[in-house]
Amino acid sequence: MKILLFANTDWYLYNFRLPLAKYMREKGLEVILVSPPGSYGAKLEENGFRWISVPMERRSLNPWKEFKLLRHLIKLYAKEKPDLVHHFTIKNVVYGSLAARMAGIKPRVNAVTGLGHIFTSNGWLARLIRPIVSSLLRIAFQGDKSLLILQNPDDYQAFVNAGLVLPKDIRLIRGSGVDTERFQPSFQKRQGVFRVLLATRLLWEKGVGEYVEAAINLKSHNQAIEFLLAG
Incomplete structure (x- = not known):
């Protein structure tokens, strides 16, 4: 079984999703890591993973660049034919899910840790783009094998109330988790403030x-x- 993880930076994959990738590999799954180019790609490869860079700019609003990214992802997904795709952050969720649908990949897991600037800002640009992104998210979340992971009840209500996704297609978790073997607090009696x-x-x-x-x-x-x- 082949799993593809798509994030907005290779730094994110290395620092936050490497344990997940290693766990899946230990279970016998083939894992492909995808992100924009960066210095952490080599570190992912040093850990024995296939890392593929894509022409994505996190803050780009250039229609031509966005079209090129979507086209690139469609070709990549069609070539790799993963059994399941896992996308992180809103932009990756939108483009990754659209590409997966066009490539005929139904099982999709989309993880959104927060609403992001477009949904929280009252600036004119955010208000202009918000309806477009909302429409794309509705398309991205469609499908009987599409699952959305959220991390707080406020986001859950926001997505449901906006009609972006059905409640049955959401899983609410309590956070991304902490590696308790790596981070072990030492409890000491505190003096002062x-x-x-x-x-x-x-x-x-x-x-x-x-x-x-x-x-x-x-x-x-x-x-x-x-x-x-x-x-």
């Missing part, structure tokens, strides 16, 4: 707003907590 650290991209929609709100709320109750923000 209790500190909380949020390490994230410094974007309001990435949870910074909620973090600030929580800090203000706790400070108003005279809680001896120091809030730190890194990104």
